[in-house]
Amino acid sequence: MITAAKLRDRTVKDLAVMAKRKGIPGWHSMRKEQLVRALLRRAKADAAKRNRSKRGKQTATKSRGSRSAKKKDVSARVQTRLKKIRARLTQAKDLAQKPNSTGNGHAKDRLVVMVRGSYWLQAYWELTRQSVERARAAMGQHWHAAQPVLRLTEVTRDGTTSSARKLIRDIKIHGDVDNWYIDVQEPPKSYQLEIGYLAPCGKFFSLARSNVVSTPEARTSNSSDSNWSGVADDFDRIYALSGGYAEQGEHSDLKEVFEEQLQRPMGSPMVTRFGLGAGAVGHEPRHLPFEVDAELIVYGATDPNAHVTLKGEPIRLQNDGTFTIRFALPNRRQVLPVVASSGDGVEQRTIVLAVERNTKVMEPVIREPDA
Numbered sequence: 001m002i003t004a005a006k007l008r009d010r011t012v013k014d015l016a017v018m019a020k021r022k023g024i025p026g027w028h029s030m031r032k033e034q035l036v037r038a039l040l041r042r043a044k045a046d047a048a049k050r051n052r053s054k055r056g057k058q059t060a061t062k063s064r065g066s067r068s069a070k071k072k073d074v075s076a077r078v079q080t081r082l083k084k085i086r087a088r089l090t091q092a093k094d095l096a097q098k099p100n101s102t103g104n105g106h107a108k109d110r111l112v113v114m115v116r117g118s119y120w121l122q123a124y125w126e127l128t129r130q131s132v133e134r135a136r137a138a139m140g141q142h143w144h145a146a147q148p149v150l151r152l153t154e155v156t157r158d159g160t161t162s163s164a165r166k167l168i169r170d171i172k173i174h175g176d177v178d179n180w181y182i183d184v185q186e187p188p189k190s191y192q193l194e195i196g197y198l199a200p201c202g203k204f205f206s207l208a209r210s211n212v213v214s215t216p217e218a219r220t221s222n223s224s225d226s227n228w229s230g231v232a233d234d235f236d237r238i239y240a241l242s243g244g245y246a247e248q249g250e251h252s253d254l255k256e257v258f259e260e261q262l263q264r265p266m267g268s269p270m271v272t273r274f275g276l277g278a279g280a281v282g283h284e285p286r287h288l289p290f291e292v293d294a295e296l297i298v299y300g301a302t303d304p305n306a307h308v309t310l311k312g313e314p315i316r317l318q319n320d321g322t323f324t325i326r327f328a329l330p331n332r333r334q335v336l337p338v339v340a341s342s343g344d345g346v347e348q349r350t351i352v353l354a355v356e357r358n359t360k361v362m363e364p365v366i367r368e369p370d371a
Helices: 004-009 012-022 032-093 129-142 228-233 235-241 253-262 269-274
Strands: 110-115 120-126 147-157 163-172 179-183 190-198 204-209 295-301 307-310 313-315 322-328 333-341 348-356
Touching (some): 110 190, 120 190, 147 204
Antiparallel strands (some): 110 120, 147 190, 307 313, 307 333, 333 348
């Protein structure tokens, strides 16, 4: 920086040239001392400007460094979060039995369905790691977008050994579970399940297929429990409805799962509950009293002001127009005409019920104890 002493050593002509170069206004009319002061002020102003520019560059450099550090920090957090999301998605997609799950050591794939009521089925499965890897390889590029599903199909028979299957829906499931409840409609019907992976394009890779089960009439179903203790309390009914006592069983997995979970043999109802020859050892043969009867319940609804008869006998209606009649059901065919007439007698409608009861008493079976 030029000092005042150095400026005073210069001639007026040199000072005037410097002032002109610096762009100092009025330099041509200034005396020597005025030129010195003007040049000193300009020198100080230029020095201050340089300092501000230097500080600005330093601040900008620090700011860029800070922003870069923040970007790196945000990027690291995003990557960590993405890794966690990918891990959760992979875990939710994995249907293979986990090593620490409550497994029984069986290295096999199986899907078992149990009837838990008229409107509910319970699926239970075990799948090996090899099967899941086969699905991954077979689906190829479709694997990444594929979802694990339970495929519910309705099974209908035409009175022979052949059957037809109709897809009802695909139910999305996830890993870390080995059972699922499925709601069904309009009992009684027969169903079968498949477990596997479904791609958005519709490609389905099946890992296992279940037994065929039939839901009971709605009036005969009981409330269901959500664990094996509930199954144990009612295992005979659930096992029978799930096809366990059928003469032509399609799967042995159902029996295996019941025996493993309940730790008891599953055979006929008598053997399952009491064992062969239970109660016969050391006792004389005795007659087992056993009687079965049936009643018929007819119910319906109409206009509250209508007049209803059954076989010519008037029926009392409730306030909402509903009615219920309960009477004996003999061993024969009956034809029951039900007639409803409007309150003004203008309109009449008739519904005829044909009901037949055929009761057979089978020969008793005496089981001998095992030798």
